[in-house]
Amino acid sequence: MSIGYDTDAELERNDRGAGKLNDYAYGLLARNKRIRLTLAGSDACQDELQTVLDQAGDQIETAISPRTQAQDRDDAPIVVRLFTGRRVSGPVGMVPRGLESVVDENLRRLDDAFGAARIPVEIVRKRGQLRVQLLMGEVRSKLT
Known part of the structure; x- marks a missing residue:
């Protein structure tokens, strides 16, 4: 089952993010090391993404706080910022609808294991x- 497409009608079709809940096993860990999740809402953040790409190179990680109980109750989107080693960027997108629990659970596991909840990131160019x-x-590789 694909999550992300047709769930955020206010976003352009190509900007709704992508990911599959079936890519995650029990406990919401990725089934293999090739699993990727594409953020939604990145069209409005192109300038910020280009700045991050110019300054950071390859070592980019997320700067996301796990959702609070109030945010979880309200089903608030998880806004993603990037950590480049020197600075934290402005918002660059959000986790696609339906996959918030996957990201939140993995952030909590990383924080428990390493004291830093940072998910590795790659910025790619798709359709311009x-x-x-x-x-x-x-x-998954870090945690197992």
Whole structure:
């Protein structure tokens, strides 16, 4: 089952993010190291993404706080910022609808294991736009 498409009608079709809940096993860990999750809402953040790409190179990670109980109750979107080693960017997208629990659970596990909840990221160009992909499979590698 694909999550992200047709769930955020206010976003352009190509900007709704992508990911599959079936890519995650029991406990919401990625099934393999190739699993990626593409953020939604990145069209409005192209300038910020280009700045991050110019300044950071390859070592980019998320700067996301796990959702509070109030945010979870209200089903608030998880806004993603990037950590480049020197600074935290402005918002660059949000976790696609339906996959918030996957990201939140993996952030909590990373925080418990390492004291830093940072998911590795790759910025890619698709259809002429920059997109942010969370490397969820690499999180699995760190945790197992």
